[in-house]
Amino acid sequence: MDPLAAAQALRAATLDKLPRAVTDAAATPRTVATALAVVFATLFVRKIYRALVPPRFLRKYPYARPWTVVRTMLQGHGYLDQHAILHEAMLQDAVDRGIIASKDEMPAVSLRWFIGRWQVLFANPQDIRQMLLKHESFDKTVWDAGYLRKFLGYNIAMVQIPEWKRQRKVINPAFHRGWNPLMFATPARQLIKHMDATAAVPGASLDISGWMQRMALDALSLAIFGTNMDSLNHPDAPMVATYNAIVTEVLDASKVINPTYKFNKHGQRARELIDTFDRYIFEFIEAKTRKIEEERRTGKVDEDRDSRDLLTMMIEAAEGNVFSREDLRANTIIFFMGGHDTTANALSFALYRLGMNPAMQDRARQEVISVMGDIEPNTPFDQVPFPTPEQQRKLVYLGCCIKEVLRLHPSSANLPEHQTTTAVTLHDGTVLPKDTRVTGDIWALHRNRAVWGPDVTEFRPERFLDAVNSDGPVPFNAPAHDFGWAPFGAGQRICLGHTFSLMEQHVVLAMMLLRYTWTVVGDDRALAGNPRTMPGGILHVVGLQLALTRRDL
């Protein structure tokens, strides 16, 4: 039986019994007990009912049934596959109830059942703009599951406004600076060493997302600690292995929703892994603190601000502010979590899309050559050229490709959950009361025909050329696109690492375009334009194989 119908039937039966039990004049202990039982049953049923049925004022919006959500979680679908199944169920509901005429339309607002509560999802620019810019009316939800808090702590991305302001004061200076492109080119050259080995074997191909994960991790470790974790060459090194294991044990929703998680072997392993990783982080914090003291004593301070690591900059900025070692730990970890898979997936999808579209790949390459000059014959892997920040700004078409990849494959399919702090009015006049949970469905926004036109599902970087003015770089922010494009969020809580990630993508893709031509030889789903993703709470695309040919030989 549909759980919704079951809850409604139980509720009706319980309500039916209540008056007879409590109005019985000759109340015996038995009738009192019955009355109490009925009251508790009523409260229980009400709770279940509220958990399974959207509040009345939201029922006009379409949604996938809670059971469909639970089923997709239990079935262990990939991150994007689960999103697509729920999206399809929501569209079907919208068609069945006459909210939209066909599934080609995108409901501007929908609902999502999320572990016992209802979220309002926006797929239209007006409501997303309001949610991201009206900070007095929307704040982030503070939530927890499994050992998420133990691992991530109260980091800048997961706290509410007053606490966020305290942290951002210290963290902002570390991010508002230039980045030395060598932070990205150094691991990219190591990646090229491995790619060259594949390219040298006739018929061989390379699993692109696995390699991009490693490269992005190394770039982050250089940026955060000033030390290369070198997962490209040592994937089993203790710190790398611990980090990777944490991602599968702590962030996998299918494990975490198990009520026995904190007592079973997964939970125990998660605790041990987190403690081990924390020890690494605290060692770095101590070492950096000692180095700063040493620099001050000797007067030998590294003046190259663009090369300074994030941890050192945070420790320096923390002086004179309330910012504990635990704050440093929690934020160091969120930089890894926020910057790793997101950028690795953006790069994997970019190589995939350009591999599927040789003419676009060639156009991007010609642009890189016109800006940087071509690669010399037989260039050693550790001397492959990379674009300077000045050159990156001239890579306009490549920028459009990056943007189009983030449109069709946003690394965060949904923005983090927010909740209303006052009553707010949506674009359609609906008033959401205080404490309603809302979020931006970026995946749906980016596939909304009303925003992007009939070719919404096509990969067409040219659509962004219109937004480029004659001498300016491609604007990578939501306001420049009237909030129809918002993979990094916007407003005061915009992704802190977005310029970092965009630079990484420009540097790595330009180097790939100079060194190789490539085609996709992945699995059937990839070749059909719909690659698979791994189960769990993080987007991780799988089954993308590239066949590479070196251009400089």
Ligand code: HEM
């Ligand atoms: C393609 C790459 C990336 C994407 C798509 C992405 C996306 C996002 C999104 C959607 C948010 C939430 C914005 C909001 O709350 O409204 C966010 C926040 C954040 N991101 Fe990223 N991100 C990327 C890369 C990075 C990198 C490389 C780093 C760090 C090195 C990073 C660090 C953060 C942090 C610290 C926040 C919290 C900001 C705050 O609440 O003040 N991200 N990101």
